[in-house]
Amino acid sequence: MLIDSHAHLTFKDFDPDLEEVIRRSLDCGTQIINASADYETSVQAVDLAQNRDGMWAFIGCHPDELANEEFNIDKYRKLALSSKKVVGIGEVGLDYYRLDNNAAEIKSEQKEIFLQFINLAQELDLPLVLHGRGKKDDPYGVYDEMLEILKAEVSAYAKASADRRSMKSEVKGVIHCYGGNLEQVKKFIDLGFYIGITGIVTFKNAKELQAIVKEISLDKMLIETDAPFLAPDPYRGQRNEPSYVKYVCQKIAELKELSFDEVAKATHENTCRLFNLK
Numbered sequence: 001m002l003i004d005s006h007a008h009l010t011f012k013d014f015d016p017d018l019e020e021v022i023r024r025s026l027d028c029g030t031q032i033i034n035a036s037a038d039y040e041t042s043v044q045a046v047d048l049a050q051n052r053d054g055m056w057a058f059i060g061c062h063p064d065e066l067a068n069e070e071f072n073i074d075k076y077r078k079l080a081l082s083s084k085k086v087v088g089i090g091e092v093g094l095d096y097y098r099l100d101n102n103a104a105e106i107k108s109e110q111k112e113i114f115l116q117f118i119n120l121a122q123e124l125d126l127p128l129v130l131h132g133r134g135k136k137d138d139p140y141g142v143y144d145e146m147l148e149i150l151k152a153e154v155s156a157y158a159k160a161s162a163d164r165r166s167m168k169s170e171v172k173g174v175i176h177c178y179g180g181n182l183e184q185v186k187k188f189i190d191l192g193f194y195i196g197i198t199g200i201v202t203f204k205n206a207k208e209l210q211a212i213v214k215e216i217s218l219d220k221m222l223i224e225t226d227a228p229f230l231a232p233d234p235y236r237g238q239r240n241e242p243s244y245v246k247y248v249c250q251k252i253a254e255l256k257e258l259s260f261d262e263v264a265k266a267t268h269e270n271t272c273r274l275f276n277l278k
């Protein structure tokens with residue numbers, strides 16, 4: 001049994017053959033969690049999962065989409081409470097890729113909304129599905145900023161629960177499509193986070209990510225496609241789909257000198273444990 005822990009089957013790319021894509025994945029034993037990019041795709045992801053075994057949904061607003069939406073956290077709270085199929089909050093986080101250097105206002109809005117989602121996740125006892133992307137000339141700084149925000153929330157939680165006055169649950173989740181360095185990955189793991197590995201790991205030039213996969217414990221890894229993006233080799237450049245998550249699993253097995261089944265079993269268990277899938 002495999003699970004694609006992060007796909008976007010709500011995107012237009014799948015309009016022509018959505019049912020076939022879902023069937024291809026579920027029929028070969030690959031379960032699917034759809035992540036969301038805004039309120040509209042959040043509603044669609046919940047709908048898609050609603051009456052289907054082996055499918056779940058994350059709801060949230062991607063930082064790049066904030067400009068296109070009249071943001072209101074209450075809508076997301078209501079949606080999360082409307083269905084047991086909502087198993088995480090995401091993808092949420094920070095994205096500076098398209099910003100120019102003096103976009104201070106947009107950055108602080110992103111941070112403010114990220115914080116609202118962190119608090120919603122704690123309120124509802126749901127894991128966070130984090131997205132981080134820095135500028136081309138500074139790919140790592142954004143992860144440091146995310147770590148700083150998360151660390152403050154984790155220690156506020158620890159303090160409140162030591163005083164027995166916390167009504168919230170702990171901060172937990174996954175850093176999806178990880179693109180930071182090894183030192184940063186260790187900090188995310190220390191804070192209790194898992195690392196999501198996409199098809200990028202199969203690319204010849206992904207030396208840093210491959211080294212990270214060799215180094216970190218399999219207990220902390222989830223596998224994902226981020227479909228329709230990031231198709232693994234041998235489909236690089238084409239539309240990605242959940243059934244291709246097996247190529248990610250295969251590459252991790254090769255890098256860690258384990259069997260395919262060992263990696264499939266461990267990543268499936270990790271995903272079920274984190275998102276409380278039944």
Ligand SMILES: [Zn+2]
Binds near residue numbers: 006008035226
């Ligand atoms: Zn995504």
